[in-house]
Amino acid sequence: MVNKQLLNPKSITVIGASNDSKKPGGNMLKNILAGGFAGNLYAVNPKEERVQGIKSFSEVMEIPQTDLAILAIPAKYCPETVKILAEEKNTKAFIIISAGFGEAGEQGKQCEQQIVSTVNSANGCLIGPNCIGVITENYKGVFTAPVPPFNPKGCDLISGSGATAVFIMEAGMALGVTFANVFSVGNAAQTGVEDILEYMDENFNAEKDPLIKLLYLETISNPQKLLKHASSLIKKGAKIAAIKAGSTAEGSRAATSHTGAIASSDMTVRALFHKAGIVYCSSREQLLSVAAIFNYKKLKGKNIAIITHAGGSAVMLADQLSKGGLKVPEISGPEAEKLKSFLYPGSSIANPIDFLATGTAEQLGIIIDYCEHKFDSIDAMVVVFGSAGLFDVENVYNVLSVKLEICNKPIFPVLPSVVNAQREIQSFLKKGHIHFPDEVVLGKALAQVYNTPEPQSQKISLPKIDIESIRKIINTATEGYLSPKQTVDLLDAAGIPRVHEIVENSKEKLLAAMEATDFPVVMKVVGPLHKSDAQGVVLNIANKGEAAETFDLLMKIDSATAVMVQPQLVGLELFVGVMKEPGFNHTILCGLGGIFIEVLNDVSAGLSPISKNEAENMVQSLRGYKLIQGARGKKGANEKIFIDIIQRLSALVQAATEIIEMDINPLIGTQRAITAVDARVRIGR
């Protein structure tokens, strides 16, 4: 938990402070001093009377009351020190930069737990251990460089890795990205990235608080908290981009069904980010490009004007924008012709607007004015302007700088001449702007931002389902797969339309039960996990005679316990499924069945609860969506019913959180109905 003693302490003590700024405790104190901390600052160092000019105490018992303690001493001394601080010195905030805790083994983990419980008892806040520290407006509590100047309009950075936080700041500063609060949570023994977001959300001040939040996550230990507060912050005007590293690590999760095999934890993370409105990033470069885009005005549409004196960059950028789903629409008409009259002969205004190598600053200003005021079809501009080294481009960048401030449409400046225009770029950055050195890198990030939806509402209304019956089934079920009977009862209770089937383990009973059955039918073995591998599914059974023969055949399969008979439906094969990542709500998957999941892995994922709008997007983002709409002379499947089934599945797992894996595969869809043909439900406790 974050508190005001962490963010704005009246007094700080650095324990393990040193005169040697190559030591963490030395550089930490140096940074706090250089940062001009306005409160009382003390040091603890048994060997010195003064450290870097400030009073040093030989042991922690001797210090005055202190709000925030920063510990840079070996792990083994930390628990006792924290205890003294919490109990004797009224200390409410602790930053432990020392390593050797939970990351180092069992002993370290115990030590860490001991500290957490001491801090919790004192109702305090613990950052770390094993972190680089914290930067706020009030103090620079990190032992690393660089220490970016606090800019309240800059980016808050919250990182699960200290070194990565350093590298992100370094790469950002080179582009002109500025920073506000920086939190390195280290082992996150008490306070994780989610907790910091929670505090930022609950204490949000839209006038004063930094609006851009960059996250680097290696684990998401409280996904619901992350979702709640990220969504809430974004709805209040914040913008959040995040890296979740470890997206391809081969999970150890047992995969006994399709859903298990095709879904990955990365799908769940992406679904969470999507739901929260967080822009998903995979690299420091992308995170910072998105941060730079966040820094400019909001992109409200997909139509981009590319303004340049260098054709090549414009072509590469247009390619990239188009790949990302954005547009570079043609500009024409009388206003375009008027614009052309201000430019040198040979200029092109069709978009990209190419005003030639000889183009001037005044011309750039006029082009931007036309895009801002005259070309309604344009939502944003990218200006690519470098220097061939013949003359100064400061006047061009000055025009750009003014337009950046006064235009309502966003303008993204690509300044590629990192050598020739190095001085002019620096002067442009000093005015508070950010530049993009590579047009294609910008183009990719722009699509990433544009394609991230607004956060979903927290209040999602799901279809009404029979929760009482569902709970009865689940409460009496054992761990593992539900029986066929339990499974169909569950589908019925959830209102998911299903095929009506007969299951019997004696041929006589089966044939008797089939009295009123229409042929053809499908017969399936009950028992073995992979029916089709075991050749346990027989189609096109035309009469009772064939049914009798098939029964005998199927019962011969290893571990067969019974035989199931279903009407043979014709239509489009569909699929829905559920997986459960520990700590996350259920991930709901949908797709077309058959080859689409088994060969093409064409699956959409959403995080439960799934709104109607989300379910629609899931269905429509399938590569094979055209088949649901109807293609190649074939009628598709009823999309509304499919969406309803996805929502019912979401309602079902919300009522029965014990479901850890579920497939309905296939469902057979026609324009009138979608019917579940086969389902498997696995219960975990």
Place this chain on the structure above:
Amino acid sequence: MVNKQLLNPKSITVIGASNDSKKPGGNMLKNILAGGFAGNLYAVNPKEERVQGIKSFSEVMEIPQTDLAILAIPAKYCPETVKILAEEKNTKAFIIISAGFGEAGEQGKQCEQQIVSTVNSANGCLIGPNCIGVITENYKGVFTAPVPPFNPKGCDLISGSGATAVFIMEAGMALGVTFANVFSVGNAAQTGVEDILEYMDENFNAEKDPLIKLLYLETISNPQKLLKHASSLIKKGAKIAAIKAGSTAEGSRAATSHTGAIASSDMTVRALFHKAGIVYCSSREQLLSVAAIFNYKKLKGKNIAIITHAGGSAVMLADQLSKGGLKVPEISGPEAEKLKSFLYPGSSIANPIDFLATGTAEQLGIIIDYCEHKFDSIDAMVVVFGSAGLFDVENVYNVLSVKLEICNKPIFPVLPSVVNAQREIQSFLKKGHIHFPDEVVLGKALAQVYNTPEPQSQKISLPKIDIESIRKIINTATEGYLSPKQTVDLLDAAGIPRVHEIVENSKEKLLAAMEATDFPVVMKVVGPLHKSDAQGVVLNIANKGEAAETFDLLMKIDSATAVMVQPQLVGLELFVGVMKEPGFNHTILCGLGGIFIEVLNDVSAGLSPISKNEAENMVQSLRGYKLIQGARGKKGANEKIFIDIIQRLSALVQAATEIIEMDINPLIGTQRAITAVDARVRIGR
């Protein structure tokens, strides 16, 4: 055509030279002077006696004989000037930097053509017009900055855009990428990128010539020349990466068939690069990352060790490598344990090898030695090492620098601390190394390089086909679509197995011809272009009675001319096709039929002639390949026959280059046979 007067002139005259280095003619002369050109250097400027300290002539008639003339005068004066130079001054090489030629309209185009014919008559070389010039070992003939120092081990850069060449050099220099020859071809009126490659290939000296070639292309006017010389250079040891900008421009090509609609010119370009062994790039950043990789030892396998003191970067890189098809294999065993004993407690050697924030230069050296000598499963190393700002990392980078030289396995250095370790990075670059600021950007480029195949052999043996019959059909065919009879004859001549069919326009004849037919059959209307849209295909016709009814039904369709009867085959739907981009050999496409092409756009492309190996790769790179192998209890299709058909199609279009579009869709494949069911062939003249 490139000649030695262009590359190594004994004398240069700059026409339009100026004292004002803000003018192109001024800066050009300045760069040549600063570059220390060893031959005779003259200027032409009517207003000055000396320009920048060298003798200036008032008109071109007065200058001595000169090998290379560089023109920086208005376009309208160029033709006469070139004429005098070519005819009176024995000038054999011309660089025209002036604009206002072909790019500016009809008049400019004529002017350009006039110059080309003058230069051709003199058997000379023309670079430009509308370019920034040329840099060789012997002179710095560009009017732009920067002028990178000539490094014979650096990259040759050949660019279709002057500004893009400048931006590529600027971005490259920041990473430590060095350059050798630079050619800006401008309008490429006489000499294009392909011609320069031709010269480099034909005069290749493996000991002396730069091995890395970077290309920026906006058009490929002679694809065969590009393919031939790029392949040849790569086989001789060169490495080539290229951007072809304009990959998404909506082509104007009429798309009246599947092939036309699904194929794009970008597919053809990618197919060409693939065949040549050129690494396909989409941005300056990617081109330079690939150039940097080229600069290190060759990646010979896919197993990468990630060595770092910063976990976060390692995780992001591992994610990216895995997405790109590379591996970060686990390292274990006794040697790994031994390595661990040299590292601080808490270090991980499992791969990523994380030797902690406190890891030392010595430890890095030991880790690299183990990866080089002890861990046979490792093919290459990426070292990610930055600085948290506490201490100097020069000793670490010194170890790295030595290992880069002596190790046989490639090592790629990611140095993320662009602020904290700025000085150390600069000193590392000064030793001739290149660094990668972002691990994920490196990871992507590494996969791009690894996944580019070796160039295909120029001698590709295609199946024997009946060329005489093919030529007879083609020679007598008119422009447009071949008739059904011509089409089947063509397939027979190419040895592509096809379904045997009956086509008749009278019911009586049709029924008579069906005497020996096995049912069920398919009946199709002949005439309308889109049979399935027009409901012109009827399946499952079980007997002659149904056939008679269906005939009447089909003949009622608008523009129906006849009805075709075919046996109804059962198997996997496949597709092959041909498209023709102007100037390129035919692009051969293959895929699964049906939804795979119409909905999923799952198509592979190769450039004819297609070797067996290429055809195999085409088939195996399909997303739906598993279905050809056989999946979900269904037998697939005979891959060998499919490959043979692709090669036969390639042989067919080689014999009949007039084919501008062709589909065989579907082919029905079983494990024993693949049979063409429907085909369309379009002839262009």
